[in-house]
Amino acid sequence: MWRSPPSIMYFPPPTRSTTAWRTGFRRAGPSPQIPGLASISPLRHFLVRRHSATQRLQGHDMRTKLFLALLTTGLLAAFALPAAAQDATIVGRHKKKAQQEQPQQPTFAQPDQTFPVGAQWTVSEINGKPVPGDAELTLSIDGNDRGTGFSGCNTWSSTLKPIQGQRLAMGSVALTSKTCPPAVTQIEHVYLGILHSGPYWSIDGSDLIVKSQYGVLRFKRGI
Template identity: 40%
Template sequence: MAALVLSLSPMLVTDALAQRRQQMPSRGEQPQEAPPQKQEKNFPLDASWTAIQMNGKPINGFRATLKVDSNLRGTGFGGCNTFSASAYPLRQQAFAVGPIAVTKSTCDKSASDFERSYLMALRSARQWDLIEGRLVLKTGAGEIRFDRGI
């Protein structure tokens, strides 16, 4: 058994040296550091959110909300009607919203126009993030920022 250990020792030393040479930078080359790992965030399920800004503009005079429950059902108010849709927070903070079902209340033109814009932006959401306690949905044309609702 001692002979076996002695015959493997030079091979183990050679492998260790080869691995070390691969990790060492050549002359004049800076050592590369691995990029820091981004911590995966958890989407805040069952939290209520109120939209405060859409595409960089404050939302004034209208109310729009969103809640994604543990069954991945997104519900809320769009400014005139309530809505529901499948809403999927995915890995790497991706986000997908399925077709949206909306009630059919009659509203004035400005509320209907706002609601249409809000729901189209919500439907095009692709990423989410939590920034300073606010939910941010990144859409095809910009973003929607939300404060925690009651």
């Protein structure tokens, strides 16, 4: 028996491009440029949203850290100010207490004292110590405000006037030209230096005290 050949079915070609037919979607424009991601990946929208969310979280973390840093700084400053004020108060109290406990400086002669003009004075101590060796240091002031004496090596003379405020004002000093050992010459310089520095004077019992920033002289009254 004769049989007809099987019929051949015809399928028309796809109307879309092969790529679109296989993937099932078309390109809708350029994809966001995210490093490491192909522009045609089907996960691009999800990754873009995830990338944006990550950026927002990072920005939020930065703002949180900045806020915490400012808050910490403010708290430290708030605690530091009372502590500094307390320290200043304590220092002020100690300073005031030290000033109260500090012994008062000995006062020199009262303004109503009169310098003993015409008396002869000999130095017994320099800065609280006896005069070294056999050095002789003398002083006398006459009624014409003329001072004379011996300075350990040479004889000296100068105007030497007691002035207001229990002080002595000394002019230019005239000295003899004798040469002495260095130790004696040094004592002479110290003695005349104190007298020439505008010192204060006072009477302590029967002694004369002459004091300046360069030293203290204690004189014994001669007979």
